[in-house]
Amino acid sequence: MSAAAGLSLRGLHVELGGRPVLRNIDLEAEAGEFVVLAGPSGSGKSTLLRAIAGLVPTAGGQIEAGGAVLDGLSPGKREVALVFQDHALLPHLSVADNLAFGLRARGISRRDGRQQAAEVAGRLGLEALLDRPAAQLSGGERQRVALGRAMLRNARLVLMDEPLSSLDAPLRARMRQEILELHRRQGWTTVYVTHDQAEALSMADRLGVLVDGQLQQFDAPRALYSRPALVSVAAFLGNPAMQLLPAESADDQTRLLGAVCPSAPRQEGLLAGVRAEQLHVSGSRWAPARADDWRVPAQVLRLEHLGDVQWLHLQAGAQTVVVRVEPEAAFELGATVELGLSPEAIRWFDAKTGQAL
Numbered sequence: 001m002s003a004a005a006g007l008s009l010r011g012l013h014v015e016l017g018g019r020p021v022l023r024n025i026d027l028e029a030e031a032g033e034f035v036v037l038a039g040p041s042g043s044g045k046s047t048l049l050r051a052i053a054g055l056v057p058t059a060g061g062q063i064e065a066g067g068a069v070l071d072g073l074s075p076g077k078r079e080v081a082l083v084f085q086d087h088a089l090l091p092h093l094s095v096a097d098n099l100a101f102g103l104r105a106r107g108i109s110r111r112d113g114r115q116q117a118a119e120v121a122g123r124l125g126l127e128a129l130l131d132r133p134a135a136q137l138s139g140g141e142r143q144r145v146a147l148g149r150a151m152l153r154n155a156r157l158v159l160m161d162e163p164l165s166s167l168d169a170p171l172r173a174r175m176r177q178e179i180l181e182l183h184r185r186q187g188w189t190t191v192y193v194t195h196d197q198a199e200a201l202s203m204a205d206r207l208g209v210l211v212d213g214q215l216q217q218f219d220a221p222r223a224l225y226s227r228p229a230l231v232s233v234a235a236f237l238g239n240p241a242m243q244l245l246p247a248e249s250a251d252d253q254t255r256l257l258g259a260v261c262p263s264a265p266r267q268e269g270l271l272a273g274v275r276a277e278q279l280h281v282s283g284s285r286w287a288p289a290r291a292d293d294w295r296v297p298a299q300v301l302r303l304e305h306l307g308d309v310q311w312l313h314l315q316a317g318a319q320t321v322v323v324r325v326e327p328e329a330a331f332e333l334g335a336t337v338e339l340g341l342s343p344e345a346i347r348w349f350d351a352k353t354g355q356a357l
């Protein structure tokens, strides 16, 4: 139904209320790619989508989709579909009328509009609901209608702004798959905004992390997770995020990552990034201590039991760290355990610049 199209942003700059909200954004997405944009609240994710759609003015840079420059085109001329978190449906209109909404403005007759709406409803499993008012739909059904609208928009590029955030967890997991299948079937280039870690890591072909209006890193999710280029990405991505331990400061910290880590780079002002699943602890089956570990005694501060996993919070010198252990592991509060770390698991950062070494 829709032609595939890539997206290219070059030096994109947006100011709102006299303040820069997006700064010098460069991003190239291939046609058919599923791009996810993640980042803390207020980092500019929605603004970036709105700028691509032509809903906020840009103060510099260029936006190209499918080889066509979009700057200067009105939103209606951009062939871009937007799917919002609240679905933007008209509650009193039927599913059919919601789907067909906007087709009339594009010169499509009422009869053709209804026929196209019925076809799309069939593909989304909504055919039995065509006459039902949108207000009487479940969250998942509403989400499907919003996706159906994007399909009817005949869009080259589809922008989704936290489309699943109002759904409960099991439905969200199912809709993730539905959205990915639809994206592939339709040949869309999709830019998907979320602050959900699981969505960002599992859905993206490539993932961009925005912090404070700047695109920090744009790469495959696995690369971002295991090799963050910046402290800002390390500190955002993953649940829990990468733990950043200062390597040079108080005596205790030096003990953790100086004396105990003989091959640590001899440089001041470093941060050692480690993930909870890369730390080892005596008494755990999932995270057993290994022979070549650097080791340090640590005290059990707290255990967080989440059903399928436990997070063990430890105090090691002045540092608190979290280790992932099996749900049945038993640790006594206040007990001393041995915390271990394989030197090769560490990702080193320059504390001043935030850059990975």
Ligand SMILES: Nc1ncnc2c1ncn2[C@@H]1O[C@H](COP(=O)(O)OP(=O)(O)OP(=O)(O)O)[C@@H](O)[C@H]1O
Pocket (backbone or CB within 6 Å): 016, 017, 021, 039, 040, 041, 042, 043, 044, 045, 046, 047, 048, 195
């Ligand atoms: N119309 C506006 N006028 C002035 N500032 C705005 C306007 N809209 C957004 N902002 C500011 O721009 C920044 C980015 O907002 P944006 O909604 O793009 O962030 P976000 O990353 O999508 O956040 P969230 O995850 O909370 O939705 C925020 O500081 C916000 O306050």
